Amino acid sequence: ETGVTQSPTHLIKTRGQQVTLRCSSQSGHNTVSWYQQALGQGPQFIFQYYREEENGRGNFPPRFSGLQFPNYSSELNVNALELDDSALYLCASSLGNGETQYFGPGTRLLVL
Amino acid sequence: KNEVEQSPQNLTAQEGEFITINCSYSVGISALHWLQQHPGGGIVSLFMLSSGKKKHGRLIATINIQEKHSSLHITASHPRDSAVYICAVRKSNQFYFGTGTSLTVIP
Numbered sequence A: 001e002t003g004v005t006q007s008p009t010h011l012i013k014t015r016g017q018q019v020t021l022r023c024s025s026q027s028g029h030n031t032v033s034w035y036q037q038a039l040g041q042g043p044q045f046i047f048q049y050y051r052e053e054e055n056g057r058g059n060f061p062p063r064f065s066g067l068q069f070p071n072y073s074s075e076l077n078v079n080a081l082e083l084d085d086s087a088l089y090l091c092a093s094s095l096g097n098g099e100t101q102y103f104g105p106g107t108r109l110l111v112l
Numbered sequence B: 001k002n003e004v005e006q007s008p009q010n011l012t013a014q015e016g017e018f019i020t021i022n023c024s025y026s027v028g029i030s031a032l033h034w035l036q037q038h039p040g041g042g043i044v045s046l047f048m049l050s051s052g053k054k055k056h057g058r059l060i061a062t063i064n065i066q067e068k069h070s071s072l073h074i075t076a077s078h079p080r081d082s083a084v085y086i087c088a089v090r091k092s093n094q095f096y097f098g099t100g101t102s103l104t105v106i107p
Helices: none
Strands: A005-007 A010-013 A019-024 A031-037 A044-050 A053-057 A064-068 A074-078 A087-094 A107-111 B004-007 B010-014 B019-025 B031-037 B043-049 B052-056 B059-064 B069-074 B083-091 B094-097 B101-106
Touching: A005 A087, A010 A019, A019 A087, A019 A107, A031 A074, A031 B094, A044 A064, A044 B094, A074 A087, A087 B043, B004 B083, B010 B019, B019 B031, B019 B083, B019 B101, B031 B069, B043 B052, B043 B059, B043 B069, B069 B083
Parallel strands: A010 A107, B010 B101
Antiparallel strands: A005 A019, A019 A074, A031 A044, A031 A087, A044 A053, A064 A074, A087 A107, B004 B019, B019 B069, B031 B043, B031 B083, B052 B059, B059 B069, B083 B094, B083 B101
């Protein structure tokens, strides 16, 4: 077990709704990255937060946004949900940018 | 074209066999990661490499920066090694992932 926790574990939403996913990083880790993994695919990088600032972003539209808090926990927000947003959302924390990442168990989001 | 390509996509081996999974990438990188994902989604980071070779137990990872290629080897494979193995590379503040190699080790 990595010490990285995510909530909720599962979530069902409808198209057009908004969702917030949460991640608590491993103690002492100041960097959190978020990934989307569609069924049968490899993960796709959404963005990374380092010390509360966005520190890199993948090819995702602005309706995917995030936050990192002073305790280094993080949120992923997705607005105007689309069916294709159905996926496993993973967060990973690390001691710094470029260090080994420790993954949480993921949140499974289903958009109907 | 994906920035990261893995081969093979699927692999079935008998217990005890030596296994090799390959990863090729097309971008300049600062580090390459090998990840293991078990059914249910949990991901474990196995190695982070920027050069040379690393070994952990029965797992060995190598990288050739000039050839933009990395391999993950599993010696004396065991059914508990059955999982999806994912290669990921980091370029600046971007991460690119392969689609994974699904390994099944049969007793």
